Amino acid sequence: MYQVHLKDVSLINMKKISGAEAIIRCLISEDVDVLFGYPGGAIMPVYDELYKFQKDINHILVRHEQGATHAAQGYARSSGKVGVAIATSGPGATNLVTGIADAQIDSTPMVCITGQVASYLLGSDAFQETDIIGISTPVTKWNYQITKASEISEIISKAFFIARTGRPGPVLIDITKDAQFDMIENFEYKKCENIRSYSPIPPINKSTISDAGKLINESKKPLIVWGQGVILGNAESEFKDFVEKTGIPAAWTILGVSAISTNHKLNVGMVGMHGNYGPNVLTNDCDLLIAIGMRFDDRVTGDLKTYAKQAQIIHFEIDPAEVDKNVKVDIAVIGDVKQTLKEILPHVNKSSHNSWVRKFRELNKIEFDKVIDKEYNKQSGGLSMAEVIKSINENTEGNSILVTDVGQHQMIACRYMNFNKSKSNITSGGLGTMGFALPAALGAKIGDPGREVIAVIGDGGFQMTIQELGTIFQTSYSVKIVILNNEYLGMVRQWQQLFFDKRYASTEMTNPDFVTIAKGYFIESKRVSHRKELNSSIKQMLSHDGPYLLEVCVEKEENVFPMIPSGSSVSDIRLE
Amino acid sequence: MKKTTYTISIYTENNVGLLNRVSAIFLKRHINIVSITSSESEIPDIFRFVIVVNISKEQVVKVVKQIEKQIEVISVFYHTDKQTIFLETALYKVKSSSLFEEKQIQNMIKDSRANIVTVKPDYFVIEKTGWRLETEDLYQKLKPYGLLQFVRSGRISVSKKSMDISRILNSK
Ligand SMILES: Cc1ncc(C[n+]2csc(CCOP(=O)(O)OP(=O)(O)O)c2C)c(N)n1
Ligand SMILES: [Mg+2]
Numbered sequence: 001m002y003q004v005h006l007k008d009v010s011l012i013n014m015k016k017i018s019g020a021e022a023i024i025r026c027l028i029s030e031d032v033d034v035l036f037g038y039p040g041g042a043i044m045p046v047y048d049e050l051y052k053f054q055k056d057i058n059h060i061l062v063r064h065e066q067g068a069t070h071a072a073q074g075y076a077r078s079s080g081k082v083g084v085a086i087a088t089s090g091p092g093a094t095n096l097v098t099g100i101a102d103a104q105i106d107s108t109p110m111v112c113i114t115g116q117v118a119s120y121l122l123g124s125d126a127f128q129e130t131d132i133i134g135i136s137t138p139v140t141k142w143n144y145q146i147t148k149a150s151e152i153s154e155i156i157s158k159a160f161f162i163a164r165t166g167r168p169g170p171v172l173i174d175i176t177k178d179a180q181f182d183m184i185e186n187f188e189y190k191k192c193e194n195i196r197s198y199s200p201i202p203p204i205n206k207s208t209i210s211d212a213g214k215l216i217n218e219s220k221k222p223l224i225v226w227g228q229g230v231i232l233g234n235a236e237s238e239f240k241d242f243v244e245k246t247g248i249p250a251a252w253t254i255l256g257v258s259a260i261s262t263n264h265k266l267n268v269g270m271v272g273m274h275g276n277y278g279p280n281v282l283t284n285d286c287d288l289l290i291a292i293g294m295r296f297d298d299r300v301t302g303d304l305k306t307y308a309k310q311a312q313i314i315h316f317e318i319d320p321a322e323v324d325k326n327v328k329v330d331i332a333v334i335g336d337v338k339q340t341l342k343e344i345l346p347h348v349n350k351s352s353h354n355s356w357v358r359k360f361r362e363l364n365k366i367e368f369d370k371v372i373d374k375e376y377n378k379q380s381g382g383l384s385m386a387e388v389i390k391s392i393n394e395n396t397e398g399n400s401i402l403v404t405d406v407g408q409h410q411m412i413a414c415r416y417m418n419f420n421k422s423k424s425n426i427t428s429g430g431l432g433t434m435g436f437a438l439p440a441a442l443g444a445k446i447g448d449p450g451r452e453v454i455a456v457i458g459d460g461g462f463q464m465t466i467q468e469l470g471t472i473f474q475t476s477y478s479v480k481i482v483i484l485n486n487e488y489l490g491m492v493r494q495w496q497q498l499f500f501d502k503r504y505a506s507t508e509m510t511n512p513d514f515v516t517i518a519k520g521y522f523i524e525s526k527r528v529s530h531r532k533e534l535n536s537s538i539k540q541m542l543s544h545d546g547p548y549l550l551e552v553c554v555e556k557e558e559n560v561f562p563m564i565p566s567g568s569s570v571s572d573i574r575l576e
Numbered sequence: 577m578k579k580t581t582y583t584i585s586i587y588t589e590n591n592v593g594l595l596n597r598v599s600a601i602f603l604k605r606h607i608n609i610v611s612i613t614s615s616e617s618e619i620p621d622i623f624r625f626v627i628v629v630n631i632s633k634e635q636v637v638k639v640v641k642q643i644e645k646q647i648e649v650i651s652v653f654y655h656t657d658k659q660t661i662f663l664e665t666a667l668y669k670v671k672s673s674s675l676f677e678e679k680q681i682q683n684m685i686k687d688s689r690a691n692i693v694t695v696k697p698d699y700f701v702i703e704k705t706g707w708r709l710e711t712e713d714l715y716q717k718l719k720p721y722g723l724l725q726f727v728r729s730g731r732i733s734v735s736k737k738s739m740d741i742s743r744i745l746n747s748k
Contacts, residue, residue, distance in 0.1 A: 133593055138600045142647045143593065162647055196745060197589050197650040321641035 019149030020045035020180040022187050023113070024053050026156040029189040032084050034058045034075065034446055036068035036439075040088025042128060043115030045180035060446070060475055063467035065092050067439035069099020070465070073108045074443025077426045078401055078451070080234070082109040082163050083443060089115045090128030093174070094135065098433055100170045101139040105430030106255060107232060109168035111159050112136075118178040119147040132174050141169030149182035153189050161192035166200025167319045168232060202320060204335035204343065212290075212314045212331045213347025219288035219312075221356050222248045223279070225271055225300075228255035228429075229293015229318065229337050236260065236422045238341035239292065245345060247352035249360050251279035253294050255429040258419035262398065268360040272300040273564045274411040277367035277573060278360035280564065283308050284571040285359075292316040293337050296326040297430065298566075306569035316340055370575045371561050376416060382555035383531060385409050385484050389416040391538045392454060392482070400452035401426060401444050405437035405461035408490040411560045413456040423448070435464030438481065442468060445477045452480065452542065459485040459511050469521040472547045480541050481523075481549040483514055486556050494559045518549040529553035577632035581610070582654045583662060583733050584640060586625040587617060587741050589648040598625065598649075601642045607631055611664070611730035619742060622650065628731045653739045662733030666711035667693075668702040668718050669725035675700055678721055688714045699724055 017025070023046055027035070035057055039047045050059050062068045065087045072083030087096055093114040103110045117126040133145050142162045144155050152175070159171040216222060230239045236259050243250050243260065249268040252259070260267055269276030271283065283289065289311045294300070301307045304326060313329040315322075316337050323332040333340050375386035389412060392400075398420035404410040404427040414425060426444050428436035441455035462483050472479055489507040496504050518525035524544055528537040534552070541548045564573045588594050595614065602609055610628040617624035629636070636654050644652045672695065675681055685692065690704035704714050711728055 134596060137593060137597050138604065145593075195647065198647045319645070321638070321645045323641075325638060325641075 016183040016185050017187050018045065018049070018180065019152055019175070019182050019184065020049045022149065022152045022184055023156065023175065023180070024049045024057065025187065026153055026189055027084065028053070028056050029191070030082070030156070030160045032057060032082075034060060035084050035086050036060045036062055036071040036075070036443065037086030038062055038065050038068060038088070038092060040092045040115065040128070042089035042117055042177050043086065043092070043113075043180075045177065046086065046113070046115065060442070060471060062439060063470045064465065065095035066098050066435065067465050067468045067471065069096050069103065069110065069112065070433075070436050070439035071443035071446075071471075072110050072112075073099060073103050073106075073436075074403060074426055074440030075447035076108050076110055076443075077440075077447070078423055078444040078453075079447030080423065081447070082111055082160055083447075084111050084113070086113045087115070088128065089117055089132070090130045093130055093132040096172075097135060097139065100136055100172065102428050102431040102433045102436065103170040104139045104141065106428065107168050107228065108170065109163040110170040111163050112170060112172045114172065114174045115180070116145065116174045116176045119176040120178070122147075122176070132172065136172045139170070140172050143172040143174070145174040145176070146179050147176045149179045149184045152179065152184075153187065157190060157192040158195060161195065162198065166198075201318065201336045202334050204333075204340055208331055208333045209340065209343050210347055212333050213344055215288055215312060215314060215331065216246060216248075216290065217349045217351075221286045222246070222288040222290060222353070223282060223286040224248050224250035224290045224292060225253065225279070225283075225294055226250060226256045226259060226292040227253040227294025229316075230256060230259040231422055233293060233318065233337040235293075235338040235341055238338055238345075241345060242341050242348070245350050246348050247350075247357075248290065249279075249353065249357045251275070253297070253300055253429075254414050254427060255425075256294060257414060258422050258424040261420045262418045266357065268357070269364060270415060271570070272297075273302070273566070274415065274560050274562065276364055276415075277562050277575065278363035280562070280570045280573045281363055282360060284310065284569065286311050289313045290316070291329070292341070293318070295322045298326070301326065302564045302566075302568055302570045302572075306571070367562060367575060375558070383529065383534065383552060384558060385412040385554050386416050387531070388482065388484060388534065388538075388552050388554070389413050389456070391535045393418045394535070395538050395542055396452060396454070400424070400454050401448065403427070403437050403441040403444055403453060403455040405455075405457040406432045406434045406491075407458040407461060408486070408494065408558070408560050409456055409458045409484040411491075434458075434461035437461060438465045439468045439471070441479045441481070442472055442475070442477055445479050449477075454480045454482060456482045456484060458490060459483055459487060459509060459514075460489045462514070463511075466517070469518065469523060473521040473523055476546060478545065479547050481547070482541070483549065483551045484554050485511065485514070485551055486554050486558065487511060488556060490558070491560070493557070497557070497559065498565070514549065514551045523547050523549050525549040525551070527551040527553065577634060579630050579632055581628060581630050581657055582636045583657070583660050583731065584627045584629065584636070584643070585653045585655070585733070585735070585739060586627065586643055587650040587652070588623050588625065589650065590621055590623050591648045594646070594648050595625070597646050598627075598643055601639060602627075602629070605635070605639065607635070607639065613730035613732055617741070619745070622741070622745075626731060626733055651739075651741055651744050653735065655733075655735050659737065660733040660735050662707075662731050663705050664708060664711055664729050664731050665703065665705045666715065666726065666728040668704070668714065668723055669699050670702065670718060671722055671724060672696065672698055672700050674721045681718070681721060684714065684717050688717075690714060
């Protein structure tokens with residue numbers, strides 16, 4: 001078997017190599033050690049090179065290209081590196097679109113490589129020709145079609161630079177088949193370090209720092225709301241220092257969670273539609289709202305006309321286009337959050353806001369009595385989703401990575417899971433893509449193999465990318481899959497119950513036997529429907545060496561509360 | 577919200593997909609593009625799009641930030657009509673017979689300071705460069721005589737204040 005080894009790299013300047021080989025060498029130079037993909041006609045030259053380079057790059061054969069993007073996202077979010085997905089032209093490329101859109105809205109660094117028909121066929125409606133550049137333009141940070149082998153090196157280095165820097169995002173590179181076949185002389189790869197039309201990190205305006213510091217020092221009832229920007233910016237420790245020095249209560253968006261640990265004394269819970277009672281209600285009572293690396297998504301703000309109107313607002317943000325987009329702010333501290341948080345620290349007084357923090361605790365206690373205690377500490381009746389998370393908490397001590405799909409189980413899992421480490425919650429936030437979790441969990445495991453990865457998935461979403469069980473089986477990565485089976489598209493059913501007079505239009509599902517399906521893929525599996533078996537089953541799952549699927553039959557018509565009905569004010573959050 | 581006419585000038589790297597990317601930003605927000613032109617700018621290899629829209633101040637600020645965010649966009653400026661010098665060109669194709677039979681047409685051309693660019697046996701073409709009001713005025717006047725074709729260009733404009741694109745480029 002013909003195999004190339006990395007040490008040959010120095011020799012390549014002397015001989016001609018194909019565009020396809022150049023692509024692989026570019027990826028290796030970008031420290032890519034895993035690709036998620038699916039082959040086909042227009043990308044075959046690259047796959048041929050992957051065969052030769054299999055010692056250097058691990059190609060994970062997914063079962064659907066959507067799975068490749070979600071796996072790449074999971075990989076990126078657990079490792080902090082750029083995830084790479086690869087597919088053929090036409091249907092292969094269009095199958096990537098959902099994952100690309102997801103990565104765009106959740107700022108996940110990803111590079112997608114697609115094959116394309118030969119350049120002389122472009123525009124002729126050739127077999128499997130599709131305008132993936134046109135299709136992906138609105139959902140990519142950047143995209144580019146390569147038609148000449150000589151462009152490969154420069155464009156791929158740009159792709160990684162753009163995906164990774166500033167506010168990260170997905171980049172798609174479409175490469176015609178002739179460009180993969182063509183030979184190039186004197187291949188050279190230089191990492192891109194600068195693009196003149198692109199400023200990934202806007203310069204900091206020092207006066208915004210001191211002005212923000214002043215406002216913070218004067219405020220009596222400040223509230224921090226942080227998002228994923230803290231994690232993407234590797235600013236966890238600067239953030240913790242800021243929170244602890246100022247003594248300001250801090251609430252998280254669903255993508256921000258795990259930047260500081262769940263049980264930190266100033267962590268007051270989640271904001272948004274299914275967030276906690278305290279931070280939502282007090283958003284409309286604080287005198288200063290400090291938003292850090294978040295973008296005022298409508299699921300966070302509810303009705304904008306009544307959102308934090310009484311408060312002054314400071315926004316720490318890397319992307320100037322996010323400033324004043326949804327919520328008008330008083331001070332925008334634009335820049336890299338790791339830097340801005342570091343710079344503001346000397347401007348803020350050491351302080352504590354004990355009675356103000358207590359208010360959050362008091363309101364959250366109301367939520368505890370009305371909602372949490374009943375489901376988290378449930379003693380009788382059908383199993384609740386919350387007690388499954390409780391059992392996971394008790395057996396993992398906040399050290400595992402949680403990957404969730406979309407729906408009720410997602411909200412419950414993110415609300416109740418304990419986190420001690422950053423990059424521990426991987427979910428589809430902005431796009432709410434059902435089918436995300438299973439492939440993303442595989443990617444997350446590969447991105448950080450030392451950590452336990454637990455996917456919590458609904459019975460509906462599981463069936464959207466169920467075929468990735470095949471990928472998990474073939475690669476035998478130890479992913480733990482927990483299906484919370486309520487035999488409903490639960491979140492939609494909840495809305496039907498609350499807002500459509502219980503007309504359950506097409507939300508009840510007759511499901512297959514998930515345990516048998518797992519068996520078909522030779523994945524260990526078990527079903528549990530009784531409380532007394534729950535904890536031992538979770539233990540069994542966690543102690544199993546290898547992938548495992550646990551189906552938990554939960555109460556069918558449970559609802560997620562608290563809830564801000566869409567279009568309502570955050571302070572009109574309902575507890576029942 | 578009060579709507580105003582804004583001229584948005586976008587300096588870009590020459591990239592084939594960029595027009596698509598930029599127009600998608602307007603499309604997504606249901607903003608109607610009044611006119612659009614694109615050409616190489618005063619700096620070699622740097623292109624300039626001029627897009628005219630009628631939107632609120634708040635909207636223009638948001639849209640400009642979204643455009644600025646695109647990788648190949650170097651810089652974006654927006655101006656109100658007061659801040660720019662702008663023109664459009666219109667071409668009017670009229671039956672030749674009317675030029676000789678209808679005396680008023682010649683006066684109209686003279687009065688509105690338009691030019692005749694071509695005269696053929698069966699038609700002639702008038703060109704008028706000016707503000708929208710002026711090209712529109714001539715259009716209304718010529719219409720009764722049977723316009724065979726009428727076409728108006730997008731707006732081209734220069735700002736009164738400098739758009740210091742070279743300095744921006746050098747600082748990057
Ligand atoms: C691809 C996709 N299609 C549709 C939806 C709309 N949707 C949101 S939640 C949900 C129900 C999810 O059901 P399930 O996976 O069983 O989770 P549960 O809510 O029951 O926990 C649906 C259909 C979506 N988010 N994504
Ligand atoms: Mg369900």
